[in-house]
Amino acid sequence: MATLEQQRAQDAWGKSARYTEKHRNFAKGMPALIMNSGLMQVLAFCHEKEGEHEEIARDLRRWINRRFNGADNDPGFEPFMQMLLRSEPRQYQMITAEALAWLKWLRQMASARQGGD
Amino acid sequence: MFQKHAALFLYAVSPVHMGAGQAIGVIDNLIQRERHTHHPCFAGSGIKGAVRHAWEALSNGVPEGEKGKLKAHLDAIFGPESNKELHAGAVSFGDAQLVLFPVRSLRGGYVYATCPTAIERARRLLSLIGVNISWPALPDIAEGQCLIANTALLSDKKLHLEAFEYTASDGNNEAVEKIATWLAENALPAGGGYDYFRNKLKSDLVVLSNTDFGYFSEHATLVEPHVRINDATGTADDGGLFFTENLPPESLMVAPLLASQTRTGKGNDLEAEAVMTQVCTVLNHAKYLQIGGDATTGRGLVVAKVVEG
Numbered sequence: 153m154a155t156l157e158q159q160r161a162q163d164a165w166g167k168s169a170r171y172t173e174k175h176r177n178f179a180k181g182m183p184a185l186i187m188n189s190g191l192m193q194v195l196a197f198c199h200e201k202e203g204e205h206e207e208i209a210r211d212l213r214r215w216i217n218r219r220f221n222g223a224d225n226d227p228g229f230e231p232f233m234q235m236l237l238r239s240e241p242r243q244y245q246m247i248t249a250e251a252l253a254w255l256k257w258l259r260q261m262a263s264a265r266q267g268g269d
Numbered sequence: 270m271f272q273k274h275a276a277l278f279l280y281a282v283s284p285v286h287m288g289a290g291q292a293i294g295v296i297d298n299l300i301q302r303e304r305h306t307h308h309p310c311f312a313g314s315g316i317k318g319a320v321r322h323a324w325e326a327l328s329n330g331v332p333e334g335e336k337g338k339l340k341a342h343l344d345a346i347f348g349p350e351s352n353k354e355l356h357a358g359a360v361s362f363g364d365a366q367l368v369l370f371p372v373r374s375l376r377g378g379y380v381y382a383t384c385p386t387a388i389e390r391a392r393r394l395l396s397l398i399g400v401n402i403s404w405p406a407l408p409d410i411a412e413g414q415c416l417i418a419n420t421a422l423l424s425d426k427k428l429h430l431e432a433f434e435y436t437a438s439d440g441n442n443e444a445v446e447k448i449a450t451w452l453a454e455n456a457l458p459a460g461g462g463y464d465y466f467r468n469k470l471k472s473d474l475v476v477l478s479n480t481d482f483g484y485f486s487e488h489a490t491l492v493e494p495h496v497r498i499n500d501a502t503g504t505a506d507d508g509g510l511f512f513t514e515n516l517p518p519e520s521l522m523v524a525p526l527l528a529s530q531t532r533t534g535k536g537n538d539l540e541a542e543a544v545m546t547q548v549c550t551v552l553n554h555a556k557y558l559q560i561g562g563d564a565t566t567g568r569g570l571v572v573a574k575v576v577e578g
Contacts, residue, residue: 177510183295184492184512190432241433242413245484252488256295 157257163218164257167211168265174204176262182208183255191248192236199229208258215254216247271361271527272541274398274578275549278456279311279365279522279558280466283570284491284515287311287561296492296512300561303366306386308486309516311365315560316524319569320362320548321347323555345531346544359531359544365524366390368452369474371517372485375429376422379519380475381449382430384482385410388448391523398525399578402451405444407476414438416476418446428475431489435477449474456521458572466519491515515568526575549575 154162171179186194198209206229214226227235236244287309289299303310321343328339344350348358368391369381385407395402410416415428415435422428428435453470457463477485497509528545531538539547552558552573561569 181494181510181512184494187296187488187490187492241435245433245481249484249488252295256293259295260293 157253160215160254161257161261163215164254164261165265167215168258168262171262171266172204173266175208176259176266178204179208179255179259179262183252183259186248186252186255191244191251192233195229195233195236211258212251212254216250219250220247271529273528273545275526275528275545276395276398276400276576276578277316277362277365277524277526277552278368278574278576279316279524279560279571280457280574281516281518281520281522281571282557283518283567284493285311285520285561285571286513286515286563286568287315296514298511298513300490300514300516303364306367307483308367308387309370309490309520309522310367311522311524311560313362313364313524316362316365316558317347317360319558319560320551320573323558324551327551327554345533345539346547356533359529359539359541360548361525361527361529363525363527365522366394367486367520368456368523369470369519369521370482370486370489371519372430372475372489374422374473376424377419377469377473380422380428380430380473381470381519381521382475382477382482382485384477384479386479387482388476394523394525395576398527400576404448404451407444407448408438410438410476410478412478412480414478415481416442416445418442418449418474419472422473422475430475430485433481435475435481445474445476446471452521455576456523456574458574463572489517491517513563522571545577549577 182194195209198205210226213232214224217227218224236247239247286298287301289301292299301310301312302308324343331339346359349356367387369383371379372382374380388404388407392402392404407416413435415437417428417437420437423437426437428437449471453467457467457470491514493513493515495511495513496505498504499506526548528541528548530541531544552575555573557570557572559569560571563569
């Protein structure tokens with residue numbers, strides 16, 4: 153059984169395989185954006201921006217869904233936001249912390265697979 | 270062996286970037302953290318360097334002929350530079366641990382947050398170095414709960430910190446009030462400039478559970494994007510983006526400060542008491558210490574307050 157860190161790394165490795173430079177650049181800044189603005193704000197921002205932003209947000213939603221609900225699919229923007237809106241503060245904190253833990257891997261993997269500058 | 274003991278409180282008045290070097294994390298330039306609590310910390314070596322630098326800066330006016338003597342004196346106190354004749358310094362700065370961390374609050378702007386682990390570690394450090402404190406024991410705090418001294422922070426009986434809500438436990442405010450008052454009067458510098466913060470700390474200290482406090486001390490630091498500006502175009506260069514983490518202003522840390530007699534092997538050594546007195550004089554006369562990196566963009570200004578054991 154892989155550790156949680158290995159699972160995050162594995163997931164980030166797989167998802168970043170198809171990432172372009174634009175994905176990589178946004179993935180690099182996404183944790184700071186979440187720390188400064190909050191997870192829901194960032195997900196809403198990604199949805200509005202579409203393109204690479206929303207693709208990374210989709211990958212993130214899918215990972216969170218897998219971690220907390222055991223289902224390996226993207227619940228979609230609206231249901232996911234509804235879930236966050238209704239979640240207990242403690243749950244929201246745990247999800248935010250998990251998002252950052254996964255993004256830590258994603259930003260490294262995306263750079264490594266793309267070739268860093 | 271160290272004969273004199275004191276606690277050195279460090280209050281951040283600007284963002285502090287005490288860098289962790291080549292760490293790989295959620296952002297690029299992380300600050301130093303303790304391994305076991307993951308609370309932000311300052312390495313003792315960094316504090317020692319900052320104090321030595323403050324001493325040198327204060328001694329700027331010494332006549333040219335006296336400079337050698339000053340250098341020898343600083344070497345005796347702090348230890349010589351590595352290429353010199355070897356002997357140990359007479360003063361030791363331990364690592365600074367986190368006591369209070371500022372968190373944005375719906376009411377009152379921000380609060381000084383802490384947790385039982387941070388308070389008990391500060392209590393243990395103070396008692397180890399012989400500072401007499403009488404902080405009441407803190408009651409248990411469950412996740413989602415908080416202890417407060419000031420009910421004006423609440424809206425609908427809830428405390429709102431950033432996006433999160435905490436229920437204030439009733440009837441346990443006395444311990445918080447006493448700890449807040451002690452810290453306000455002893456850990457913050459004397460002088461009128463700090464009156465506002467002393468009063469705010471007395472009323473706006475909030476004790477969270479270790480878990481809830483851990484969330485803020487890890488995810489509510491100051492994160493800044495930096496870019497490289499292209500001289501020719503005046504716009505940001507591609508690929509020059511990086512993120513730097515800082516300990517936010519209004520954070521409070523505490524470190525042990527120990528002194529022994531000087532040991533230069535040349536005789537005429539200073540007693541531990543004199544060493545401690547001189548270090549305290551420097552700390553009291555320096556307006557602030559500059560700790561960590563990015564000094565030229567105003568980072569790392571902390572004010573020191575020594576509490577002797």
